Amino acid sequence: MRFRLPQRINLVSTILWGLRIVVAVLVLAGSWATLSSGKLSPDAWRELVVFGIAQGSVYALIALGYTLVYGVLFMINFAHGDVFMTGAMTAFFVARNFGESGFLNANPIVALLIIFAVSMLTSMLVAIALERIAYRPLRRAPRLVPLITAIGASLFISNSIRGIYGEQSQTYPSIDALQGRLDLFGIPILKTQALVIVSAVVLMIALVYFVERTRTGRAMRAVSEDKDVAALMGINVDRIIVTTFAVGGLLAGAAGILYALVFNEVDWFMGFLPGIKAFTAAVLGGIGNIAGAMLGGLTLGVLESVGPFLLLGGANVPSPNQLRDVIAFTVLVLVLIFRPNGILGRSEPGR
Amino acid sequence: MSVLGTPPPSPMADVILSVHHLTKRFEGLVANREIDFEIPRHAIVSMIGPNGAGKTTFFNQLTGIIEPTSGTIEFDGTSVIGMAPHEVAELGIARTYQNIRLFADMTVLANVMVGRHVRMKAQWYEAVLGLPHVAREEAAVEQRALELLDLVGLPRRYADDLAKNLPYGHQRRLELARALASDPKLLLLDEPTAGMNPGETRQMTDLIARLRRELELTILLIEHDMKVVMGVSERITVLDYGERIAEGSPEEIRANPRVIEAYLGKQATA
Amino acid sequence: MAELISRRQLRRVATIGAVAAVALLYLCMVGLIEAFKDRNVVTGVITLGAVMLLAVPLIAGYRAALLPRDASASRLAAWQRVLFGLVVGLIAGAVLGVFVVIASAVDVRGVLVRISPPLLEFLSFGLPSALAFLAITGLGGLTGALGALLLVSPVRIRNAVTSAVIAVVFMSMIEPLLRPRLEQLDYTAISDFVYKSHGLTEAAAILFLVVGAVAAILWQPANDLVRRTVDAAPVESRRRIRRWAIGVLVVAVLILPQVSGTFLAQVAVLVGLYMLLALGLNIVVGYAGLLDLGYVAFFAVGAYLTALLTSPNSSLGIGLPFFVALPIVMLGAGMTGLLIGAPVLRLRGDYLAIVTLGFGEIARVLFESDALQPWLGGVQGILGIPSPFPPRIDLDLGTMHIFATGPQVLYYPIFAFCALAAVFAYRLSNSRIGRAWNAMREDESVAEATGVSTVNYKLLAFALGATTGCLSGALFAVQLGSVFPGSFDVFVSITVLAVIILGGMGSIPGVILGAIVLIGLPELLREFVEYRVLVYGGVLVAMMLLRPEGLIPNRNRQRELHEADSEEEQETLDGDLMPQRGTS
Known part of the structure; x- marks a missing residue:
């Protein structure tokens, strides 16, 4: 039963229609101008798309954390972006050490695996601590209370990291084996981007296997259906919720390293924007839906990479790349307003 | 036997609510099918039926919370189809809820005063300027709210307590006071005695009868407790699987074989 | 003889000790101790850094002594409780001691940038490792025991x-x-x-x-x-007392900048600007229950509109007088509120929060962008906003000599607007409008069915909140004489939210207190600036966990007029038939 708001309020529907029309006109006019000007070569477009997929798979991994937590608790874990950040920041010191000692280039696979492990474990521990300290006492509180807590936790975590590791940004050492391009079906792809995409796909497959096939995964789904019934069936709901946060943390930690591979630089504030963008991706795909989060992440990644050039490049807007965040946020706003259930979303359970 | 002090409505009493061919479908499920329904002014009418018969859906359509798939609802000569709930409230329909829904973190008095909202005139800019007529209206509404607490039997000393801290029976009374605050012409009560013991139930029944008498209300109630239904209502409508299967006086309903079948299953009639 | 300490108690004591140890390490690593270790409280005796460090085992010891709530608790002797405190303090101290010893031997500054040699020297009292360890542990234990002692001593x-x-x-x-x-x-x-x-x-x-x-x-x-x-006084004189109290308060507020000098006036101006913002956001969040995280957008719109209209250097270049521009700014603000409010009306609470956050960020990026640089000035912002207030006041009133400069002057209009906003908000909250907002916050669909047009009231809340925020923005622009996009980041929204949460959502005295504490205090502690946002985050979490209603909760209107007659009216028509619980 959907709560119906009156359709006849003119002001509101006028503004909404105005918004639709403005966006449609901007998108069409911008794309037309760019495509007809032929400023970018097909190769450049392909480059943008591949980059978009790479960054989109990072978003997707973070988005999975939002979606998993939303699935069991129906709350937006606003601090998830900072969980992602702590992993990448902590693992940086390991990576730097490996880089300086030469271990990184002598043994890139082992070194990378260790770096991944450190990042994933750190993020997992932070996620677990977050659940235990900040969220568990508020499980039955009104909806806004855990959300405000999450916002506070986000600031607290990011500024703690700023204090502990310092506020300057750090550059991950580069790995010789990952320099250059890979020829994939005739398309040259940067090796780092290929690695990012492949790792993300592997992790997603692992996650789907975990949720669909294992006992814990099934319990997780039961908890997301109905916590009380799940508890009656003998499922330890608290443990499942912690597990969910832990899994989300592991994925976020991995995403942190992939982010570092794509963008090289990490700092204490890096969780904010990717966090919000990943949340957008999760909503875009339908929050609570695992496949949706992956799809949403990729979609947003590509939109954000191609969008500024496609929409603004032809209109001679100065420095269109400055406005890429506007595109991400506009997608966020439009999706939430016009399609809050997302592409693959199930309808809102309960009230 | 009737606990009511008033005689049944005279034949010339006009109709306050008339519903024709009301149908509501939810994705293939028919919650209400072609319901025809009328309430004479100043009557107390009950709607009964097994769980899932479509009673609450019917209420939700009357109050504009959900829009009917087809059919008409006319209240006091005005069609309420397509109206927003707050417009329906302004028209003079107030309701209570099966599972009490108060404004939990507001005081008892504030809850009742919110109920008066549609009858108040103060605009925001008048309130900001603190105009004298706003203060007068506030004071009058506060007085009225206190009187309503008296009327429903909620002691005034609870007036400043938060609604969530009231005992259960008082919460029901408060919900009733909130509904009455808007001076409704039609009061919809969704299981007003749910969860009450026999003593409380009897008090509530008396209260309903007295409200009609003193406030000249028309009352439609959904109820499971047959004693309440038979005791208080002049007419009863029975829903089953979204359809109206019977309508009549309490005596007629008691004797109606379809009703007995709906409630007790086929064997009972055999 | 009963055992000294039960297994369960032991576990709790160990847990508290571990938490205290983590807190100590955290304070050191995050840099708070380093920042405050040279700030004297009593010169030559104790510094603020030391106070912070000692507070941890003190509170932990207090908590540990408070702890055992099981059946055996009543039989715990005072010395047993003090023992708990001692153990907790020893654990925390020992962990910190080990850390100090390790950090002195191995250079950890590559990772933990705040663990500097001066900090380590401060922590170890300049003693060699073994002695330092003993000293830290002992001090921890002592402080823990002291905390416990506080608990067992009379109130x-x-x-x-x-x-x-x-x-x-x-x-x-x-x-x-x-x-x-x-x-x-x-x-x-x-x-x-x-x-x-x-x-x-x-x-x-x-x-x-x-x-x-x-x-x-x-x-x-x-x-x-x-x-x-x-209480003994009659209603009349109670009113008079209250009026006097308000009068004294007003006079105090009026003479404050005169007494305090320019520095405090400067701080007060900042507090006032945030107070105004918080009063506006309080309408949206506190009254109507709509969590708006993009509130900074209105602040920015107010500042930029003022700059555009009044600065001769802006792209409009019309240079209107401030008080002519102000109504236009507020109108524009109200419209912006409606424009942002309308699309988000249908959204659930948490989505609304994120969408407004998105709006706020879009606004900031647009203000910053090169694309809009010709109109809004890009990163350079807009300069040369004239102030409508005189730079100095010099009045000789015979016995009194009033002299004020800069912030001491600006203080007055800002607090006038704050007072106005507070009075307006107070009146709204105690009217039909405020009740409708609260009802909507509690249960939207019931409020609608009760007759509240939720669409209109949400829009009204957004518009009024926006107008107040814009007003603050306008004063901000005047105070600075220029606007830069950098002043309008998401942390402004968060700060204002923290002010409201700390004080109490929907409570005007709360908002005022919140602004003084969260905006004013950090200005007194220069070293603190870097840790502001950290503390705001901590405040949000701690308040939600411990006291979600805020320091000064919003008291629903007291009906003082009816206190007198409630006694005889208890006997209502049939209220006596109900079983009554309690006599609250």
């Missing part, structure tokens, strides 16, 4: 000690306010008695300890006396 002593310590710390913290002013007014003797090389003198510290303790001891009886007197 009056506990309050006196707490109050004495707070008095000393507070007096040392307000030094940057007090000292220059005292010297400026030629009270050098007092200043020299109280302060010595950035800290209290020993004599002054003892004085404030005594004052604090005496105040605490007298507080309870004095408070009782006042309360009894006021």
Whole structure:
């Protein structure tokens, strides 16, 4: 039963229609101008798309954390972006050490695996601590209370990291084996981007296997259906919720390293924007839906990479790349307003 | 036997609510099918039926919370189809809820005063300027709210307590006071005695009868407790699987074989 | 004989000890200790950094002594509780001690940038490793035991000690306010008695300890006396007392910048700007329950509109007088509120929060972008906003001489607007409109069915909140004389939210207190600036966990008029038939 708001309020529907029309006109006019000007070569477009997929798979991994937590608790874990950040920041010191000692280039696979492990474990521990300290006492509180807590936790975590590791940004050492391009079906792809995409796909497959096939995964789904019934069936709901946060943390930690591979630089504030963008991706795909989060992440990644050039490049807007965040946020706003259930979303359970 | 002090409505009493061919479908499920329904002014009418018969859906359509798939609802000569709930409230329909829904973190008095909202005139800019007529209206509404607490039997000393801290029976009374605050012409009560013991139930029944008498209300109630239904209502409508299967006086309903079948299953009639 | 300590108690004590240890390490690693280790509380005796470190085992010891709530708890002797405190303190101290020993031997600064040699020297009292470890552990244990001792001691002593310590710390913290002013007014003797090389003198510290303790001891009886007197007074004189109290408050607010000098006036101006923002956001979040995280957008719109309309250097270049521009700014603000409010009307609470956050970020990026640079000035912003207020006031009123410059002047219009906003908000909250908002916050669909047009009331909340926010923005632009996009990031929204949450959502006194504490106090502690956002985050979490209603909860309107007659009206028509619980 959907709560119906009156359709006849003119002001509101006028503004909404105005918004639709403005966006449609901007998108069409911008794309037309760019495509007809032929400023970018097909190769450049392909480059943008591949980059978009790479960054989109990072978003997707973070988005999975939002979606998993939303699935069991129906709350937006606003601090998830900072969980992602702590992993990448902590693992940086390991990576730097490996880089300086030469271990990184002598043994890139082992070194990378260790770096991944450190990042994933750190993020997992932070996620677990977050659940235990900040969220568990508020499980039955009104909806806004855990959300405000999450916002506070986000600031607290990011500024703690700023204090502990310092506020300057750090550059991950580069790995010789990952320099250059890979020829994939005739398309040259940067090796780092290929690695990012492949790792993300592997992790997603692992996650789907975990949720669909294992006992814990099934319990997780039961908890997301109905916590009380799940508890009656003998499922330890608290443990499942912690597990969910832990899994989300592991994925976020991995995403942190992939982010570092794509963008090289990490700092204490890096969780904010990717966090919000990943949340957008999760909503875009339908929050609570695992496949949706992956799809949403990729979609947003590509939109954000191609969008500024496609929409603004032809209109001679100065420095269109400055406005890429506007595109991400506009997608966020439009999706939430016009399609809050997302592409693959199930309808809102309960009230 | 009737606990009511008033005689049944005279034949010339006009109709306050008339519903024709009301149908509501939810994705293939028919919650209400072609319901025809009328309430004479100043009557107390009950709607009964097994769980899932479509009673609450019917209420939700009357109050504009959900829009009917087809059919008409006319209240006091005005069609309420397509109206927003707050417009329906302004028209003079107030309701209570099966599972009490108060404004939990507001005081008892504030809850009742919110109920008066549609009858108040103060605009925001008048309130900001603190105009004298706003203060007068506030004071009058506060007085009225206190009187309503008296009327429903909620002691005034609870007036400043938060609604969530009231005992259960008082919460029901408060919900009733909130509904009455808007001076409704039609009061919809969704299981007003749910969860009450026999003593409380009897008090509530008396209260309903007295409200009609003193406030000249028309009352439609959904109820499971047959004693309440038979005791208080002049007419009863029975829903089953979204359809109206019977309508009549309490005596007629008691004797109606379809009703007995709906409630007790086929064997009972055999 | 019963065992000294049960297994369960042992586990709890160990847990508290571990938490305290983590807290100590956190304080060191995050840099708070390093930042405050040279800030004297009592010169030559103790620094603020030391106070922070000692507070951890003290509180932990107190908690540990409070702990055992199982059946055996009542039989716990005082010395057992003190023992708990001691153990907790020892654990915390030992962990920190080990850390200090390790960090002195191995350089960890590559990772933990704040663990500097001066910090380590401060922590170890300059002692060699083994001795330092013993000293830290011992001090921890001692402090923990002291915390426990506080718990087992009588309430009056506990309050006196707490109050004495707070008095000393507070007096040392307000030094940057007090000292220059005292010297400026030629009270050098007092200043020299109280302060010595950035800290209290020993004599002054003892004085404030005594004052604090005496105040605490007298507080309870004095408070009782006042309360009894006021309660005994008839309604009429109670009103008069209240009116007097308000009058005194108003006078205090009016003469504050005169007494305090320019520094405090500067701080007060900042507090006032945030107070105005918080009063506006309070309508949206506190009354209507709509969590708006993009509130900074309105602040920015107000500032930029003012800049565009009044600055001759702006792209419009019309240079309107401020008070002509102000109505236009507020109108524009209200429209922006509607424009942002309308699309988000249908959204659930948490989605609304994120969408408004998105709006706020879009606004900031647009203000910053090169694309809109010709109109909004890009990163350089807009300069040359004229102030409508005189730079200085110099009045000779015979007996009184009023002289004010800069912030001392700006202080008055800002607080006038704050007072106006507070009165308006108060009136709204106690009217039909405020009730409708609250009802909507509690249960949207029931509010709608009760007759509240939720669409209209949400829009109204957004529009009024936006107007107030814009007003603050306009004053901000005037105060600075220029606007830059950098001033309008998401942390402004978060700060304002923290102000409301700390004070109490929907509570005007709460908002005022929140602004003073969260905006004013950090200005007194220069070292603190870097940790502001950290603390705001901590405040949000802690308040939600411990006291979600805020420091001064919104009290629903008290019906003082009806207190007198409620007695005889208890016997209602059939209320006596109901079983009644309690007599609250």
